[in-house]
Amino acid sequence: xxxxxRAPDAIYERSFAEISRIGALAALxxxxxxxxxxxxxxxxxxxxxxxxxxxxxxxxxxxxxxxxGADIYCDVETLRHGVMRHLLPNGCALHCRISAPDVAxxxxxxxxxxxxxxxxxxxxRLDGQIMAIGNAPTxxxxxxxxxxxxxxxxPAVVIAFPVGFVGAAESKAELAADPRGMAYATLLGKRGxxxxxxxxxxxxAGGLAT
Amino acid sequence: xxxxxRAPDAIYERSFAEISRIGALAALxxxxxxxxxxxxxxxxxxxxxxxxxxxxxxxxxxxxxxxxGADIYCDVETLRHGVMRHLLPNGCALHCRISAPDVAxxxxxxxxxxxxxxxxxxxxRLDGQIMAIGNAPTxxxxxxxxxxxxxxxxPAVVIAFPVGFVGAAESKAELAADPRGMAYATLLGKRGxxxxxxxxxxxxAGGLAT
Numbered sequence: 062x063x064x065x066x067r068a069p070d071a072i073y074e075r076s077f078a079e080i081s082r083i084g085a086l087a088a089l090x091x092x093x094x095x096x097x098x099x100x101x102x103x104x105x106x107x108x109x110x111x112x113x114x115x116x117x118x119x120x121x122x123x124x125x126x127x128x129x130g131a132d133i134y135c136d137v138e139t140l141r142h143g144v145m146r147h148l149l150p151n152g153c154a155l156h157c158r159i160s161a162p163d164v165a166x167x168x169x170x171x172x173x174x175x176x177x178x179x180x181x182x183x184x185x186r187l188d189g190q191i192m193a194i195g196n197a198p199t200x201x202x203x204x205x206x207x208x209x210x211x212x213x214x215x216p217a218v219v220i221a222f223p224v225g226f227v228g229a230a231e232s233k234a235e236l237a238a239d240p241r242g243m244a245y246a247t248l249l250g251k252r253g254x255x256x257x258x259x260x261x262x263x264x265x266a267g268g269l270a271t
Numbered sequence: 272x273x274x275x276x277r278a279p280d281a282i283y284e285r286s287f288a289e290i291s292r293i294g295a296l297a298a299l300x301x302x303x304x305x306x307x308x309x310x311x312x313x314x315x316x317x318x319x320x321x322x323x324x325x326x327x328x329x330x331x332x333x334x335x336x337x338x339x340g341a342d343i344y345c346d347v348e349t350l351r352h353g354v355m356r357h358l359l360p361n362g363c364a365l366h367c368r369i370s371a372p373d374v375a376x377x378x379x380x381x382x383x384x385x386x387x388x389x390x391x392x393x394x395x396r397l398d399g400q401i402m403a404i405g406n407a408p409t410x411x412x413x414x415x416x417x418x419x420x421x422x423x424x425x426p427a428v429v430i431a432f433p434v435g436f437v438g439a440a441e442s443k444a445e446l447a448a449d450p451r452g453m454a455y456a457t458l459l460g461k462r463g464x465x466x467x468x469x470x471x472x473x474x475x476a477g478g479l480a481t
Contacts, residue, residue, distance in 0.1 A: 062416070062419075063412055063415060063416045063419070063445065065408070065409070065412045065438050065441065065442065066437055066438055067382060067383050067384070067387070067409065067412075068382045068383070069378075069383075069384045069385075072384065072409070072437045072438070075436070075437045076435060076436045076437050079436045079437070080436065102435065102436070103434070103435075103464075104434065104462070104464065105434045105435045105436060105439060105460075105461035105462050105463060105464075106461070106462060138352055139349050139352050139353045139465070139466075139469075142348060142349050142352045143349045168279075172277060172278045173277050173278070173279075174277070174279045174282065175279075177277070198275070199275070199277065199282070202273055202275045202277075205273060206272070206273045209272075209273070224313070224314065224315045224466070225286060225312065225315045226285070226286045226289045226290065226312070226315060227276055227282045227285045227286050227289070228275050228276055228282070229315060231275065232275065235273065250315075251315035251316070252314070252315050252316060253315065254313075254314065254315075254464065254466045255349070255465070255466060256349075256434070256464045256465060256466065259349075
């Protein structure tokens, strides 16, 4: 008989007990620590702490955005499916248009990814919203570019975890250097992904008691 | 104006060109290399190569299972949503029952996770199928345990990427030490996740020309 931890409560407790022993967590602000904890829990990599960056106003501005009725705009469907709906405030919707026909035609017409074309089509609606990026560097690049051009609404918060070898590290470094008035959470470097992005959103939405 | 790579084709080419320069990929069998490449692409971490393990018959047995009409059984919904349906053979279905009421009641009754309770309820249907695990160590533990007890069908292939601090490293080490007659792909250690699992499935289903 294989010996392993079977009970959900025991797994949960042991996981968070192990993460809580990571010394560097103590350096984080009290309201940020649960967000970092959830991100580490999602990826199994304590050393992401070295590369995580948060704006000091992340939690306060996320709460304010939720209170003002903000929705969450996701770059990919797997992220939209990974957010725990029961944690979200009543009426908070999750949006992703990567598979929409008008996004595909806009992307083709302009030689851009569908992940970034969404930002063009969301346009002014992004003002004061929460944007969550778990895959595509081009979504983050396009958002910052259109903010600079005054052609898109400015999200209150951006949860930025694009991943990979082309643009992920560059787009997140640009965000951390100049967040353009947005509160943010991000992970510098090539690492990232929807699991970390959804963990951050779930933590911010109330998933972890502090 | 921000300078970044905008065109999907260019992003794709540069990503895979960068990954192809990873020397250790050359040591892999020709039919395994595209699978490893896709996994690295999904996570942005070339050093997962050190911890990836594949059975030599992975690709051949996956193809044979697909040819025999196998479905894919997923531990979590985000994995099910992440597999590219258009790559799958006609008639190949994706299953996940983690949110089913009978799974919840079975899990509660037996003090197990819903992710593992699914295995109990799938039972004999798993014979010759493809199982894909992107999150829950308990799904992998329960599968091996029930195979040892003769109480479940034996999948032809298991794509095993559970993640986290409790059971992930242990379950994958157990699989690699004794795959119990299954072809497999896995990543030793705490790292893993649905992005890597879906990348492996997509590569096996034909997502990367070799």
